[in-house]
Amino acid sequence: MREDILQTKLEKLNNLKQAGIDVFPEKSERSMNNFEALDDFDKIKKTIILVGRVRSMRVMGGSTFVHIEDESEKIQLFLNKKNIPEGKYRLFVKNIELGDFVQVSGKLFKTKKEEKSLEVHDWKVLSKNIRPIPTEHFGIKDTEELLRRRYLDLLSNAETRKIFRKKNIFWQTIRNFLVSEGFLEVQTPVLEHIPGGAEADPFVTHYNALDEDLYLRISLELPLKRLLVGGYEKVFEIGRVFRNEGMDREHLQEFDHMEFYWAYSDLSKGMEFSERLFKTIIINVVGGYETEFEGNKIDWNKPFPRVDYFEAFKKETGLDLNEADLSAEALKAKADELGIKYEKEYGKGRMIDTIYKKTVRQKMIQPCFLVGHPIEVSPLAKSDPNNPKKVLRMQLVAGKSELCNAFSELNDPIEQRKRFEDQVKLREAGDKEAQMLDEDFIEAMEYGMPPAFGFGFSERLFAFLMNKSVRETVIFPPVRSKE
Numbered sequence: 001m002r003e004d005i006l007q008t009k010l011e012k013l014n015n016l017k018q019a020g021i022d023v024f025p026e027k028s029e030r031s032m033n034n035f036e037a038l039d040d041f042d043k044i045k046k047t048i049i050l051v052g053r054v055r056s057m058r059v060m061g062g063s064t065f066v067h068i069e070d071e072s073e074k075i076q077l078f079l080n081k082k083n084i085p086e087g088k089y090r091l092f093v094k095n096i097e098l099g100d101f102v103q104v105s106g107k108l109f110k111t112k113k114e115e116k117s118l119e120v121h122d123w124k125v126l127s128k129n130i131r132p133i134p135t136e137h138f139g140i141k142d143t144e145e146l147l148r149r150r151y152l153d154l155l156s157n158a159e160t161r162k163i164f165r166k167k168n169i170f171w172q173t174i175r176n177f178l179v180s181e182g183f184l185e186v187q188t189p190v191l192e193h194i195p196g197g198a199e200a201d202p203f204v205t206h207y208n209a210l211d212e213d214l215y216l217r218i219s220l221e222l223p224l225k226r227l228l229v230g231g232y233e234k235v236f237e238i239g240r241v242f243r244n245e246g247m248d249r250e251h252l253q254e255f256d257h258m259e260f261y262w263a264y265s266d267l268s269k270g271m272e273f274s275e276r277l278f279k280t281i282i283i284n285v286v287g288g289y290e291t292e293f294e295g296n297k298i299d300w301n302k303p304f305p306r307v308d309y310f311e312a313f314k315k316e317t318g319l320d321l322n323e324a325d326l327s328a329e330a331l332k333a334k335a336d337e338l339g340i341k342y343e344k345e346y347g348k349g350r351m352i353d354t355i356y357k358k359t360v361r362q363k364m365i366q367p368c369f370l371v372g373h374p375i376e377v378s379p380l381a382k383s384d385p386n387n388p389k390k391v392l393r394m395q396l397v398a399g400k401s402e403l404c405n406a407f408s409e410l411n412d413p414i415e416q417r418k419r420f421e422d423q424v425k426l427r428e429a430g431d432k433e434a435q436m437l438d439e440d441f442i443e444a445m446e447y448g449m450p451p452a453f454g455f456g457f458s459e460r461l462f463a464f465l466m467n468k469s470v471r472e473t474v475i476f477p478p479v480r481s482k483e
Contacts, residue, residue, distance in 0.1 A: 197221030
């Protein structure tokens, strides 16, 4: 900020103080918000008190037109020497500016141009700003800077404010839907001894009171499944998870996530339930069943078709995942042929997933349930009794994006141990995202866990519906610090 601008603002602040005005008072009054004043305009005959931030000011001799804005709406003010003592009028005109918060009292009327306005009889400062406020048209244009100082983006852009109102509707819709279906909302620990439930590199922190290194959770899954062991049948959590991985349009290191677990349910029931949940979210958040994502129109109103993972993979790559001798090396050779990049330490499961994302998923535009994933990429899902190479898993895919993950939960502790041990081997071979062996979780399963359907998605779904990157739909996203 230029020194001369700061100096001018400080002089105005000092002028108000010298006039005996408290520029940062504790108390304010308000009869109603601005929207209510405009909405009930014809019924209101008495003096009212409004508050808001000054967003525009136009001085015309002895009269001044001002727009103030509160969270609900903008309203025009009319100040005139006839209605306000001249000294107080001049104090306002000379020292109140864009960005200041004010309280005004007066009566509603319509101007010659029929604009609903408040004729001000008295005013009061609520907060004096000493930095220039960026405007919608001439403010900050750099996206990174807007994300770093999100409060200025919110202040300048009404559309940004609308996004976070919709995001509130998004999470409240999910919560209300699940509660209405008999699910219990719970909260589980953010700090864990063993991170599990997903394939991700965790953040590490130190717990001083215990003198132990702990991990920030990467998923909500394993604690919620322990609750099924404990006797609950329908549980869910909405909470923050942390993954120390790359940042792109669809990924952040910390994000809000929802998972539910439904004892005695299965994949077929779960998909029917999930489709109802998705359509309820979309109609409440968007107001219709059509959205757009990266130039593609997405129609959510039709039944979601089922797409078999193995069949789609074979169609796009020519490789049959049912073949007993299909190795990681063969998959790497196919990736080389297709120009797909991968890390040399990737095992079979990671290679299948890498190739799938660059081939099969690129063709999936309209919403569908991808089902029957390879066992190598699903260490926590129940095996398909008709094909031991598959698991009973599904993902909703639309616009080339995976928008949820769900499966019939593995509840065999012996098989779970074997799957974890396979993951440990991958981790020892250099795969930092492979899952760790969680002895406590296996012990819990050994007491008996009922068959269950588990489901999870993150705020990526909301970003998808808004046709924006995840960072744009997080109020204060992670950004690189200014050097």
